[in-house]
Amino acid sequence: MMNQLIQWLKIQKDNFKNASWGLWFIDPPKDVSLDGYRIDKVIQYTDLVITIYFSIVILTLLYFIVKYRSRPGHKADYDHGNSKKHVMATLGVGLLVFFSVDTVIETMSFRDLKEAFWNFPKGDDVVRIEVMPQQFAWNFRYAGPDGKFNTDDDLVPTQNQMHIPVGKPVVIQIAPWDVIHSFYIPNFRVKQDATPGMINAMWFQATETGEFEIACAELCGNSHYKMKGYLTVDSQEDYENWLLSLAPEDDEEDEWDDWGDDEETAASDGPPSNWGWAWKEIK
Numbered sequence: 001m002m003n004q005l006i007q008w009l010k011i012q013k014d015n016f017k018n019a020s021w022g023l024w025f026i027d028p029p030k031d032v033s034l035d036g037y038r039i040d041k042v043i044q045y046t047d048l049v050i051t052i053y054f055s056i057v058i059l060t061l062l063y064f065i066v067k068y069r070s071r072p073g074h075k076a077d078y079d080h081g082n083s084k085k086h087v088m089a090t091l092g093v094g095l096l097v098f099f100s101v102d103t104v105i106e107t108m109s110f111r112d113l114k115e116a117f118w119n120f121p122k123g124d125d126v127v128r129i130e131v132m133p134q135q136f137a138w139n140f141r142y143a144g145p146d147g148k149f150n151t152d153d154d155l156v157p158t159q160n161q162m163h164i165p166v167g168k169p170v171v172i173q174i175a176p177w178d179v180i181h182s183f184y185i186p187n188f189r190v191k192q193d194a195t196p197g198m199i200n201a202m203w204f205q206a207t208e209t210g211e212f213e214i215a216c217a218e219l220c221g222n223s224h225y226k227m228k229g230y231l232t233v234d235s236q237e238d239y240e241n242w243l244l245s246l247a248p249e250d251d252e253e254d255e256w257d258d259w260g261d262d263e264e265t266a267a268s269d270g271p272p273s274n275w276g277w278a279w280k281e282i283k
């Protein structure tokens with residue numbers, strides 16, 4: 001029992017040392033993306049200013065609690081205050097908060113959107129992936145050798161398995177099969193809703209290899225909590241090999257396709273195997 005406790009304390013100590021903010025229990029997942037630091041900066045700024053304002057409010061409250069505490073010989077004083085002075089003071093504090101919190105965060109966020117998140121990469125090295133979430137799994141689709149989506153040579157990995165190469169910009173287009181879902185990769189600080197009837201887009205770039213979690217960030221049904229996918233960031237070579245491993249072996253697949261092609265399976269709950277769409281170029 002004692003040994004276990006010591007072991008546990010040691011783990012907590014290591015976590016504390018490795019945590020970027022010192023607060024290991026709220027430390028975010030490691031950022032492995034090109035632009036994730038932008039999100040962290042906004043959060044850190046927000047945390048800093050709200051900590052300062054919260055401290056000021058609590059200290060002021062404590063000061064008045066002590067100053068006007070009940071004690072012998074001290075009578076309560078009834079005062080209607082100076083309404084003009086108090087309105088001005090309230091307005092002043094309100095404006096201070098507005099300009100030091102809201103305005104700063106808004107400015108940072110719009111700069112980040114313009115410089116990074118809405119500034120979609122163009123060029124030949126962009127990796128394109130189509131994503132179709134369903135209740136309760138993630139479907140991915142790669143264009144295959146012809147570079148076009150929704151053609152016979154598309155590459156469709158096992159559900160919930162997504163691979164990308166390290167150091168390359170990745171653009172995803174996402175549309176759900178059924179209800180609203182949200183594609184969220186905490187280690188990349190990015191999230192995009194999948195909205196029925198729309199094709200939404202998002203881009204990101206990995207800075208290191210590894211396996212990371214994909215979570216659904218929109219309550220989408222009774223198994224929402226276990227709607228989990230895996231994003232593997234490969235070296236360029238591993239990524240190409242993985243793509244090769246997805247290529248169907250001559251016609252073998254067709255037999256399997258025909259095999260279960262009766263009405264009953266067609267009416268099953270997932271999307272059909274050709275669920276993709278023509279890639280929409282972002283201007």
Ligand SMILES: [Cu+2]
Pocket residue numbers: 133134135136180181182216217218219220224227
């Ligand atoms: Cu979902």
